[in-house]
Amino acid sequence: MGACVGQLNLKDVKKSFGAAEIIRGVSLDVDHGEFVVFVGPSGCGKSTLLRMIAGLEEISGGEVRIDDVVVNTLPPVKRGIAMVFQSYALYPHMSVFENIAFPLRVERRPQAEVEQRVRTAASILKLDSRLHFRPGDMSGGQRQRVAIGRAIVREPSVFLFDEPLSNLDASLRAEMRVELVKLHAELGATMIYVTHDQVEAMTMADRIVVLDGGEISQVGTPLELYHLPQNLFVASFIGNPKMNLIKVRCEKVDDAGIEVALPEAKGTINVPVDRRRGTKPGHALTLGIRPEHMTPDKSDLNLRLTADVVEHLGAQTVSYAGMSGMQEPFCAVHKGTAPVRIGQALTVGINAEDCHLFDGKGRAFRRRVDLARLAAAGDI
Amino acid sequence: MIHRFRWYEYGLIYLAHLLLLIFILAPFLEALLVSLRPLNAIFSIPYRFVTPDMGFDAYVTMWKNVPLLWRYILNSLFIATSVTVLALAAIIPAAWAFARFEFRGRDAFLGAFLAVNMVGGAVLIIPLFKLMVTLRILNTYMAMIVPGAAFTIPTGIWLLRSYLMRIPRELEEAAWVDGASRLYILRRVIVPIAMPGIVVAAIATFITAYAQQFLFALTFNSVNELSPLPVGIYQFFGRQRVIWNELMAASLVGILPVLVIYVVLQRYIVAGLTAGAVKE
Numbered sequence: 047m048g049a050c051v052g053q054l055n056l057k058d059v060k061k062s063f064g065a066a067e068i069i070r071g072v073s074l075d076v077d078h079g080e081f082v083v084f085v086g087p088s089g090c091g092k093s094t095l096l097r098m099i100a101g102l103e104e105i106s107g108g109e110v111r112i113d114d115v116v117v118n119t120l121p122p123v124k125r126g127i128a129m130v131f132q133s134y135a136l137y138p139h140m141s142v143f144e145n146i147a148f149p150l151r152v153e154r155r156p157q158a159e160v161e162q163r164v165r166t167a168a169s170i171l172k173l174d175s176r177l178h179f180r181p182g183d184m185s186g187g188q189r190q191r192v193a194i195g196r197a198i199v200r201e202p203s204v205f206l207f208d209e210p211l212s213n214l215d216a217s218l219r220a221e222m223r224v225e226l227v228k229l230h231a232e233l234g235a236t237m238i239y240v241t242h243d244q245v246e247a248m249t250m251a252d253r254i255v256v257l258d259g260g261e262i263s264q265v266g267t268p269l270e271l272y273h274l275p276q277n278l279f280v281a282s283f284i285g286n287p288k289m290n291l292i293k294v295r296c297e298k299v300d301d302a303g304i305e306v307a308l309p310e311a312k313g314t315i316n317v318p319v320d321r322r323r324g325t326k327p328g329h330a331l332t333l334g335i336r337p338e339h340m341t342p343d344k345s346d347l348n349l350r351l352t353a354d355v356v357e358h359l360g361a362q363t364v365s366y367a368g369m370s371g372m373q374e375p376f377c378a379v380h381k382g383t384a385p386v387r388i389g390q391a392l393t394v395g396i397n398a399e400d401c402h403l404f405d406g407k408g409r410a411f412r413r414r415v416d417l418a419r420l421a422a423a424g425d426i
Numbered sequence: 427m428i429h430r431f432r433w434y435e436y437g438l439i440y441l442a443h444l445l446l447l448i449f450i451l452a453p454f455l456e457a458l459l460v461s462l463r464p465l466n467a468i469f470s471i472p473y474r475f476v477t478p479d480m481g482f483d484a485y486v487t488m489w490k491n492v493p494l495l496w497r498y499i500l501n502s503l504f505i506a507t508s509v510t511v512l513a514l515a516a517i518i519p520a521a522w523a524f525a526r527f528e529f530r531g532r533d534a535f536l537g538a539f540l541a542v543n544m545v546g547g548a549v550l551i552i553p554l555f556k557l558m559v560t561l562r563i564l565n566t567y568m569a570m571i572v573p574g575a576a577f578t579i580p581t582g583i584w585l586l587r588s589y590l591m592r593i594p595r596e597l598e599e600a601a602w603v604d605g606a607s608r609l610y611i612l613r614r615v616i617v618p619i620a621m622p623g624i625v626v627a628a629i630a631t632f633i634t635a636y637a638q639q640f641l642f643a644l645t646f647n648s649v650n651e652l653s654p655l656p657v658g659i660y661q662f663f664g665r666q667r668v669i670w671n672e673l674m675a676a677s678l679v680g681i682l683p684v685l686v687i688y689v690v691l692q693r694y695i696v697a698g699l700t701a702g703a704v705k706e
Contacts, residue, residue, distance in 0.1 A: 100603060101603070102599055102602070102603070121602075121605075122602060122603040122604075122605070123603065123604065123605030127603070128603065128604075129599075129600070129603045131596045131599070131600055132596070133594055133596050135594065135596040135597050135599065135600035137597065137601075137614075137615055137618075137619070138619060139618040139619055148601070148604055148606075149604035149605060151614075152601075152604055152605045152606045152610060153605065196600075196604070200604065
């Protein structure tokens, strides 16, 4: 494969359909060789943003640069990108070989070169033995590989993936995830990947861009997003099961952190976060605690709950319990096959250092977490 | 939906089919019978289904009686084929544009096309005639082909458009991203995928062109050698009498090409006409 350059810069990129603003000013710098995932709920504009980079949607405002060239008005082929679509977009009347060769045929490359480049791409994707097949005779995973092959032969500087795995079943998806990560390592090319599946984002990305309502909510490595979500949206979007968010009242603010009281006098907890000017006792805040961060012993605060629903997954047990101050049930993940039963009281402990705290506008207080230490400890 | 019919319901359904088929096929049967009878037995009263001396004589004598008959049949085929080719050349790109691209006045144009179909050729014969005189194409094949194509294009666009709208947009976008031009996409992606729809449009156009050529041939052409079958068949109208048996024989032979095409391609027609009716 040829040397790929692959730098992508977005500067205040906007998109509007009539009066509706779909993308409200997105700025982002992607380095050569990075695997960046755009993630967000449906309708957040992630696909639109990708299509704007691809040149399939017009850019209403701002600037898209690829390899330091403004590409706003360039047709897709001149942008040095290749795109893989959700539906694979394979040509049903052509063989796998011709599907992969399509971009080269458009460029009228000599037959020998076409042969050679298609075979190289096919061997990377393990499609060698299936080049004479029609897409209709192949499984979903194989079709997706053909679609990726069509992108590879062009040797683009930037690969764009639009939810490429969402048409596959769960086990195949996991398999293809691994293959895509390997492919990224092998090609060393810049990849932009759109998905609504936060597991895909967490497992594949060098950096994740969380989009919400046409704006970037947060950009960061998977661990940053997990441990240091900057706002409620990211906090509840990243992680599965979702983070528990409890409405609490600020009791005391000092250098050690912020002490908050849970509703119905369930107790207080002193969360070690950096204080922010204007946060005073009496303010309504939101306390966040991930379901997997429950400790059975030596905790800073014990909560007595009654489980409504219990899911036994073998490796872990998930319980859901009603809790005042929460819109959704309080979710707790217990290790192994825990003796949790529906209707029975259970005690879960939470540690202050695992807690997140958000102000009335949903902005997070900075937690005192050392990401490097967490990564070293393997706490992923 | 699951349908379970009772025996008498099946009976009624088949009865309805039978009535419809009789209604449609009776003229063909009568044409066949007439073509097999000697001329003097055709008007026998009372009507008899089988008359004496039936045979295929008319199928032989018609070629001698009207020596240019083969030429008329070939003319018919040639005109209908030319109309189809010419019309398709316009229908395919137009249908794609109407199916895919947003442009001002698109729906108005589509509506106008339907309106043209409602008006029909007969109303426009005189202006068309003047046009032909100006263009000096009166009494040529062109005079019969061009209006024929013009009147079949709107229906063709409507037919093919609904088929093209079913082709996923991502296929075109993928080709566009890969650097293909619009014409390249049309040629290498859209046309091959839309082949069943195009065949339907072609057949519909051919049959219409075959049927409607009488009007244009009668008005825009007076050269005997260029006449298609429907006009040429008038040669069987003698001064004193009409040679009905040969007339019917010639008609049936003339219908044959369309019949063959229809039978061979009918699976496309059924698939194409219902395409897009149900979301898959």
